Amino acid sequence: MTATIGTAQTDTITAGRELDVVRLGPRFGAELRGIDVTTADDGQIALLREALVEFKVIVLRDQHITDAQHVQLAQRLGETTIGHPVWDSGDVPDEVFTLDSTDNGFADEWHTDVTFMPRPPAGSVLRPIVLPSTGGDTNWADGELAYESLSPQLRGVADELYAYHDGEREFGYYLRQRRGGVGNVWEGKQVTALVPTRHPVVRIHPETGRKALFVNPGFTSYIEGVSDAESRGLLDIFYAHLTKPEHIVRHRWTLGDIVLWDNRNTLHYANRDYLPERRVMHRVTLRGDEPVGPAD
Numbered sequence: 001m002t003a004t005i006g007t008a009q010t011d012t013i014t015a016g017r018e019l020d021v022v023r024l025g026p027r028f029g030a031e032l033r034g035i036d037v038t039t040a041d042d043g044q045i046a047l048l049r050e051a052l053v054e055f056k057v058i059v060l061r062d063q064h065i066t067d068a069q070h071v072q073l074a075q076r077l078g079e080t081t082i083g084h085p086v087w088d089s090g091d092v093p094d095e096v097f098t099l100d101s102t103d104n105g106f107a108d109e110w111h112t113d114v115t116f117m118p119r120p121p122a123g124s125v126l127r128p129i130v131l132p133s134t135g136g137d138t139n140w141a142d143g144e145l146a147y148e149s150l151s152p153q154l155r156g157v158a159d160e161l162y163a164y165h166d167g168e169r170e171f172g173y174y175l176r177q178r179r180g181g182v183g184n185v186w187e188g189k190q191v192t193a194l195v196p197t198r199h200p201v202v203r204i205h206p207e208t209g210r211k212a213l214f215v216n217p218g219f220t221s222y223i224e225g226v227s228d229a230e231s232r233g234l235l236d237i238f239y240a241h242l243t244k245p246e247h248i249v250r251h252r253w254t255l256g257d258i259v260l261w262d263n264r265n266t267l268h269y270a271n272r273d274y275l276p277e278r279r280v281m282h283r284v285t286l287r288g289d290e291p292v293g294p295a296d
């Protein structure tokens with residue numbers, strides 16, 4: 001399988017079949033055309049999987065699928081997880097996580113999905129169910145671009161650091177009040193508490209070997225082994241750098257879209273600018289591995 005990635009706006013990647021690639025930005029993100037996920041053959045799915053690693057954020061359009069087809073697509077791309085470690089998404093398949101603005105389902109803080117668990121998802125597959133007339137765009141930041149554009153000196157510091165990620169602030173109250181302290185079964189274990197988990201600040205991508213800045217304001221609570229002030233200062237520098245406009249692509253949703261992202265090297269943020277209109281999204285995540293850093 002070859003992937004021809006040039007500097008033009010439109011490239012073609014080939015795997016027996018061809019898919020057109022329209023870039024979302026100069027460095028990452030792409031819309032793939034010429035695939036129908038309900039009828040795609042194995043070659044096309046392999047190409048989609050490869051494009052996901054290559055471009056980090058993939059947009060597909062005109063895919064009007066059901067939850068079952070959404071889960072099937074994810075299962076063809078990897079191993080699926082349950083929807084979420086603690087969230088009860090209601091009357092949907094176990095693999096589906098529902099974000100409904102009428103049930104406090106917002107994502108207006110930069111985050112990487114589920115980094116508060118030891119094995120955060122490798123990827124996420126998201127589609128809109130209800131969209132506001134305008135607004136509710138989603139933004140992704142590229143942690144590899146951010147790492148590469150840090151000064152070499154700070155890259156050297158970051159390479160050595162570890163940080164704790166904690167789901168308590170976001171989901172602790174929900175777990176206790178809404179679930180009575182009994183969440184879902186994640187990685188074969190019943191989640192009854194959100195225990196801070198330690199990850200490298202720089203993550204080496206298991207498939208490409210590339211390094212990404214792997215901290216996020218949603219879940220990272222502090223950097224290990226430095227003072228509180230140093231931890232806050234370093235995280236502020238990393239967050240401001242990760243979310244520089246040059247490191248971001250933004251998607252304006254239409255019903256029928258599917259967006260897939262590599263959750264090992266990106267962060268995302270959903271604009272909360274459409275209230276009182278309603279927005280509902282369904283997400284299925286792919287099982288990931290334990291993050292590995294340069295010092296491991």
Ligand SMILES: O=C(O)CCC(=O)C(=O)O
Binds near residue numbers: 106137268281
């Ligand atoms: O609603 C969105 O656009 C993104 C929500 C989110 O953070 C997610 O699906 O992981």
Ligand SMILES: [Fe+2]
Binds near residue numbers: 107111112113268
């Ligand atoms: Fe998310």
